[in-house]
Amino acid sequence: MRPFNHINANSLDTASELVKSGGAVAIAGGGDLLPALKDNIFPEYPKIVVNLKSIPGLDYITLDGDTLKIGALATLADIARSPLVQANAPILARAAGSASSPSLRETTTIGGNVCQLPRCWYFRKLNNRFDCSRKGGGQCFAIMGDNRYHSVFGGAGFNTDAGEKRTCIAVNQSELAPVLNVLTAKFVTTGRVIGNLDFFGVGVLTTTVLNRGELLKEIQIPLTDFAKNSRYKRFAFRKSIDFPVINLAIAVNSDRSQYHICLGGVAPTPYIALKAEELLNGKTITPELAEAAGIAAAEGAKPFEANAYKVQLIKTLVKRELLTMT
Ligand SMILES: Cc1cc2nc3c(=O)[nH]c(=O)nc-3n(C[C@H](O)[C@H](O)[C@H](O)COP(=O)(O)OP(=O)(O)OC[C@H]3O[C@@H](n4cnc5c(N)ncnc54)[C@H](O)[C@@H]3O)c2cc1C
Ligand code: SF4
Known part of the structure; x- marks a missing residue:
């Protein structure tokens, strides 16, 4: 760990101004950021770390009419054991x-979970050994290198600050992202409200469309029947303390006219399995339909040799979870 100034913010606006001014980074629970600082992965080491946890009143979980509102600093443990969340968005x-x-x-928060940086091992390599595209550098080392955990649905194109085009094949690995997608969550920031389909993105040192200094304040979940009739499944190689290789969220409304299916760990942003949704809409699940939907969810995948196993995982996970909804 190298030296930095640590500032306890007392409001989100102050924190936002500090981060906007450059050379500063926001920290919530530190579960993602602290290892990154410790391993010195950033092209420029932050001079200031702005602590969001010192901001009062941002860790709430409340029901407002038919909307579940969760403050960006609510911890994953509080969300998991909240009777409100368990009853309305299990x-x-x-x-x-x-x-x-x-x-x-x-200690870790919902805000930090959806804003966490990529897990790609070139990106995370100690002492910024690989100055890859996602850090503003010239190339993606994973395309020709070890890509066993990377995207099976192609890379995401983005521009560097200098306007140069780059590609990255790292996946979004946020635990909560697929769930928030199928629940059609809204992301309230210091400047705007962003819909679930627009929030996640790919850029230099970012996995969201948030501008520099723009901070997440609240996540809103509309309590439709999708929220109650839903499934979550993760596949990880180890049983505990391991990121999911693939995670899957499925939600359906009560007359089964619409299914929402989203996968994490398969594409640079949470992947909406549109073809599977279209196949299922308006139908009741049968074993044949579940199998066809699994195949449809993986349609269009173009894996590398090392991550082709993910295609079979997609088919199997989608099929199995759908079969629990018959
Ligand atoms: C051993 C280990 C295992 C892990 N396993 C998993 C796992 O299984 N699944 C998983 O999803 N994650 C996992 N993580 C990653 C991480 O712990 C979680 O994603 C956690 O939820 C991050 O939240 P945080 O509050 O600690 O974020 P921080 O580390 O504080 O921040 C993460 C990023 O988000 C930004 N940020 C934080 N809050 C805001 C905000 N309000 N607005 C805008 N930007 C913000 C920060 O600037 C930073 O870039 C793991 C980490 C470790 C060390
Ligand atoms: S996949 Fe993305 S994060 Fe990994 S080396 Fe390539 S550009 Fe960097």
């Missing part, structure tokens, strides 16, 4: 309770 409680480890869940 898959969110389940996903929050599956992430990382019990001790990490006590």
Whole structure:
């Protein structure tokens, strides 16, 4: 760890101004950021770390009419054990309770979870060994290198600050992202409200469309029947303290006219399985339909040799979870 100034913010606006001014980074639970600082992965080491946890009143979980509102500083543990979340959006409680480890869940937050940086090992390599595209550098080392955990649905194109075009094949690995997508969550920031389909993105040192200094304030979940009739499943190689290789959220409305299916760990942003949704809409699940939907969810995948196993995982996970909804 190298030296930096640590500032306890007393409001989100102050924190936002500090981060906007450059050379500063926001920290919430630190579950993602602290290892990154310790391993010195950033092209420019932050001079200031702005602590969001010192901001009062941002860790709430409340019901406002038919909307569940969760402050950006609510911890994963609080979300997992909240009776409000368990009753109204059980898959969110389940996903929050599956992430990382019990001790990490006590301190890490929903805001940090959806804003976490890529897990790609070139990106995370000690002492910024690989100055890859996602850090503003010239190339993606994973395309020709070890890509066993990377995207099976192609890379995401983005521009560097200098306007140069780059591609990245790292996946979004947020535990909560697929769930928030199928629940059609809204993301309230210091400047605007962003819909679930627009929030996640790919850029230099970012996995969201948030501008520099723009901070997440609240996540809003409309309590439709999708929120109650839903499933969450993760596949990880180890049983505990391991990121999901793939995670899956499915939600359906009560007359089964519309299915929402979203996968994490398969594409640079949470992947909406549109073809599977179209196949299922208006239908009741049968074993044949579940199998066809699994195949449809993986349609269009173009894996590398090392991550082709993910295609079979997609088919199997989608089929199995749908069969629990018959
Ligand atoms: C051993 C280990 C296992 C883990 N396992 C998992 C896992 O299974 N699933 C999983 O999803 N994650 C996992 N993580 C990653 C991480 O712990 C979680 O994603 C956690 O939820 C991050 O939240 P945080 O509050 O600690 O974020 P921080 O580390 O504080 O911040 C993460 C990023 O988000 C930004 N940020 C934080 N809050 C805001 C905000 N309000 N507005 C805008 N930007 C913000 C920060 O600037 C930073 O870039 C693991 C981490 C470790 C160390
Ligand atoms: S996949 Fe993305 S994060 Fe990994 S080396 Fe390539 S550009 Fe960097």
